[in-house]
Amino acid sequence: MTDRMTRPGRSRVVVAMSGGVDSSVAAALLVERGYDVIGMMLRLWSEDCGEGGSNRCCTPAQMADARRIASQLGIPFYVIDTQDVFRRTIVQFFIDRYAAGETPNPCLECNRHIRFDWLLNHAMALGAEFLATGHYARTERAPDGRVRLMAGRDAGKDQSYVLSVLTQEKLRHALFPVGDFTKPEVRALADRFGLPVAQKHDSQDLCFLADGDYRRFLAQHAPEAVRPGPIRTRDGRELGRHTGLPNYTIGQRKGLGISAPEPLYVLETDAAHNVLIVGTREELGNVGLVAGRMNWVSGEPPAEPFRAEVKIRYKARSAPAAITPLPSDGARVRFDAPQRDITPGQGAVIYDGDEVLGGGIIARVETERD
Numbered sequence: 001m002t003d004r005m006t007r008p009g010r011s012r013v014v015v016a017m018s019g020g021v022d023s024s025v026a027a028a029l030l031v032e033r034g035y036d037v038i039g040m041m042l043r044l045w046s047e048d049c050g051e052g053g054s055n056r057c058c059t060p061a062q063m064a065d066a067r068r069i070a071s072q073l074g075i076p077f078y079v080i081d082t083q084d085v086f087r088r089t090i091v092q093f094f095i096d097r098y099a100a101g102e103t104p105n106p107c108l109e110c111n112r113h114i115r116f117d118w119l120l121n122h123a124m125a126l127g128a129e130f131l132a133t134g135h136y137a138r139t140e141r142a143p144d145g146r147v148r149l150m151a152g153r154d155a156g157k158d159q160s161y162v163l164s165v166l167t168q169e170k171l172r173h174a175l176f177p178v179g180d181f182t183k184p185e186v187r188a189l190a191d192r193f194g195l196p197v198a199q200k201h202d203s204q205d206l207c208f209l210a211d212g213d214y215r216r217f218l219a220q221h222a223p224e225a226v227r228p229g230p231i232r233t234r235d236g237r238e239l240g241r242h243t244g245l246p247n248y249t250i251g252q253r254k255g256l257g258i259s260a261p262e263p264l265y266v267l268e269t270d271a272a273h274n275v276l277i278v279g280t281r282e283e284l285g286n287v288g289l290v291a292g293r294m295n296w297v298s299g300e301p302p303a304e305p306f307r308a309e310v311k312i313r314y315k316a317r318s319a320p321a322a323i324t325p326l327p328s329d330g331a332r333v334r335f336d337a338p339q340r341d342i343t344p345g346q347g348a349v350i351y352d353g354d355e356v357l358g359g360g361i362i363a364r365v366e367t368e369r370d
Contacts (some may be wrong), residue, residue: 011035039075095222131174134176136154136176139161167299229273289365293360
């Protein structure tokens with residue numbers, strides 16, 4: 001646990017509250033530890049669900065839960081209308097990257113542009129020194145004064161992957177109060193604090209969708225990105241037609257709508273020509289990637305190539321690799337063993353044990369032929 005969490009004085013902290021158990025317990029812990037706490041909830045853009053519908057983002061019930069928790073804790077509570085900036089910055093990014101043939105992770109961009117930029121600026125305008133969230137991650141102060149970003153103690157809930165976009169400037173103002181606890185421990189703390197959300201279900205990703213169906217969302221909001229086209233092998237043989245590249249994921253086997261003597265898998269997508277490329281299990285897997293938009297958490301890129309472990313999806317296991325920093329905020333990753341689901345648009349996050357060294361966005365997949 002960091003010194004910032006154990007010796008607060010009367011530092012002011014804004015807690016990003018969602019009405020869920022994690023952010024509620026984060027707020028309760030900070031109140032218990034003597035911080036001057038303000039609760040703040042972002043009203044994000046989400047689809048109109050229609051009569052009787054309900055999306056998972058910023059519903060009246062969630063706002064009511066967050067307000068009730070704040071009242072119970074005796075802290076001020078504000079709802080900040082972020083709909084326009086969220087729609088322009090995150091939702092449009094999601095649409096544009098799918099249209100470009102990538103598979104984006106909007107949570108990375110939300111932390112980069114909304115929580116730890118837009119919301120952090122609002123927090124500091126209120127005189128807050130820190131912004132706290134319910135993420136399962138930790139920070140530690142290094143001997144040289146820099147802030148290290150560490151995985152959460154609960155490996156199954158760790159969210160350090162989506163926080164890899166944070167710079168030193170942001171991390172100096174970040175608190176993650178539940179990062180030292182497991183999820184069952186957080187629920188037990190909610191019971192101890194008497195919070196009515198102790199057994200509330202966890203929220204899901206893509207909270208702005210009305211029904212969780214991103215394929216339907218893209219067909220409605222970006223029809224140009226969901227165009228039928230050919231399914232081909234790497235040697236150019238056409239095997240059938242796809243229904244739109246966003247409807248498929250790297251490594252997918254079922255639902256391709258083609259017949260072949262042996263099972264075929266999605267190997268890659270060619271967005272420039274609207275082609276879905278498939279192949280055998282033996283062809284599945286790639287040895288490396290090039291990432292762009294790299295954020296080195298220390299604030300400086302490593303001077304030399306080095307070895308570490310790299311995670312290519314939020315729920316993926318990290319894999320050992322050689323990493324070479326590249327000019328213009330890039331990095332080349334060469335894995336010890338081929339990885340089957342390297343997907344442009346996803347994050348490539350570099351770990352040294354529990355410490356996050358940096359992360360970027362996968363721009364290109366590299367094969368043995370490269």
